[in-house]
Amino acid sequence: MYKTDVCILGAGPGGATAALHLAKKGASCLLVDKAVFPRDKVCGDALSGKVVNELRRISPELPALFSHQREQLPSWGIHFISPGGQKLSVPFKYNYKPEQDAPAGYISKRLDFDNFLVDQVKQHPEITLLESMDITKYERQQGGGFILSGKNGDQQIETRLLIVANGAQSGFTRHIAGLQQEPEHYCAGLRAYYKGVQDLDADNFIELHFFKDFLPGYFWVFPLPGGFANVGVGMLSSAISSKKLNLKKEMLRMIATHPELQRRFNGAELVGDIKGYGLPLGSKKRSLSGDSYMLVGDAGALIDPFTGEGVSNAMISGCWAAAQAILCLEQQDFSAAFMQAYDKAVYNRLWKELKLSRQMQKLLNYPWLFNQVASKATKNQALAETISCMFNDIDLREKLKQPSFYFKLLFN
Numbered sequence: 001m002y003k004t005d006v007c008i009l010g011a012g013p014g015g016a017t018a019a020l021h022l023a024k025k026g027a028s029c030l031l032v033d034k035a036v037f038p039r040d041k042v043c044g045d046a047l048s049g050k051v052v053n054e055l056r057r058i059s060p061e062l063p064a065l066f067s068h069q070r071e072q073l074p075s076w077g078i079h080f081i082s083p084g085g086q087k088l089s090v091p092f093k094y095n096y097k098p099e100q101d102a103p104a105g106y107i108s109k110r111l112d113f114d115n116f117l118v119d120q121v122k123q124h125p126e127i128t129l130l131e132s133m134d135i136t137k138y139e140r141q142q143g144g145g146f147i148l149s150g151k152n153g154d155q156q157i158e159t160r161l162l163i164v165a166n167g168a169q170s171g172f173t174r175h176i177a178g179l180q181q182e183p184e185h186y187c188a189g190l191r192a193y194y195k196g197v198q199d200l201d202a203d204n205f206i207e208l209h210f211f212k213d214f215l216p217g218y219f220w221v222f223p224l225p226g227g228f229a230n231v232g233v234g235m236l237s238s239a240i241s242s243k244k245l246n247l248k249k250e251m252l253r254m255i256a257t258h259p260e261l262q263r264r265f266n267g268a269e270l271v272g273d274i275k276g277y278g279l280p281l282g283s284k285k286r287s288l289s290g291d292s293y294m295l296v297g298d299a300g301a302l303i304d305p306f307t308g309e310g311v312s313n314a315m316i317s318g319c320w321a322a323a324q325a326i327l328c329l330e331q332q333d334f335s336a337a338f339m340q341a342y343d344k345a346v347y348n349r350l351w352k353e354l355k356l357s358r359q360m361q362k363l364l365n366y367p368w369l370f371n372q373v374a375s376k377a378t379k380n381q382a383l384a385e386t387i388s389c390m391f392n393d394i395d396l397r398e399k400l401k402q403p404s405f406y407f408k409l410l411f412n
């Protein structure tokens, strides 16, 4: 039996970040994962500028340390391919200079990125990392806190506070916190690794393709080191059910039949299996805490509904969970009422962004409008610049919500 004040369940980006922030404050914790690192995680492997910021918040030297890893590619922007076939290229930073600017984002297999974080964890004596421990039972203790155990009741952990960061399929989220998967706020995704896809961008722009016959879903191609590409699809679960789609068939169909993809994938090799996983979207506010627990990252459904980005939000919530845990320890208060400050902090930071992305997600229901934006922006420098800035400045994204933006766009 392990006994601890703070146990973090899951050592993905959310859990590892929480543990590292606790260690920074001198607080010890148990960090438990069912896997042994390095381990794979189904993901697009794109790490935005927000991830770089969160690395910096953990420790100022981490972004540079990560940029010197061999297993990553700096990425300078996004190509959006509209349903009408126009390509809108949006650099993350306007007038970027790859030879002198620090990259605004990266693409790195999660096998490597998550292991990079776990390597940092292993350097902190305050963190006890327990791998290969599959926690399936959560028993509330009389005096507060939980007793956690595996399937056979073995490997027990007694904890005063539980930070739940065990991802999209968290049993705790469903059975104890009572949050259900809602098809309107849940996306299904598939990921494959291909070698030899042709014409990947020289500056490693990631590609998001919005095909007419696959809306409101999207298809992506993200370049990776070593001539690999992360290729995948994502779509709202409600749309998959109503259209009765088989995502894997759809993905292979698009590769085989869309002329441009057909050409670029000709001779490319699928490496490993096509794997699927869920994306709990943050398009709706949920209760993220209760007596003696906080939900972090995917376990709290914090994925951006438009971009599908969840690594940064997992790290942001992990950071706030650590701050709240320190307060709980100082004041010896683990009550649901006290924990509310965590929900507030997370949504103060993320809600505006998540709400806006929800609006943009709805744009996918209006392909003609999407086509107009893409077509105008390819010809209009100022508009392209505005969209580029939107990726760095959330307030600019507000413009997309205003009808006047579209009016000017369509009639100027």
Ligand SMILES: Cc1cc2nc3c(=O)[nH]c(=O)nc-3n(C[C@H](O)[C@H](O)[C@H](O)COP(=O)(O)OP(=O)(O)OC[C@H]3O[C@@H](n4cnc5c(N)ncnc54)[C@H](O)[C@@H]3O)c2cc1C
Binding pocket: 009, 010, 011, 012, 013, 014, 015, 032, 033, 034, 035, 041, 042, 043, 044, 045, 046, 047, 048, 133, 134, 135, 136, 165, 166, 167, 168, 188, 189, 190, 191, 232, 234, 276, 277, 278, 279, 296, 297, 298, 299, 303, 308, 309, 310, 311, 312, 314
């Ligand atoms: C197809 C797809 C594409 C995506 N693309 C992107 C992208 O390009 N960029 C981006 O930012 N986000 C992307 N996301 C979202 C991103 O993967 C998640 O938001 C992110 O992994 C959340 O981190 P986390 O720490 O909350 O959970 P996870 O990364 O899922 O980590 C959870 C950890 O908990 C452990 N665990 C699970 N159950 C147990 C248990 N019972 N006992 C002990 N340990 C347990 C797991 O082994 C794992 O290590 C994508 C997701 C999918 C499915």
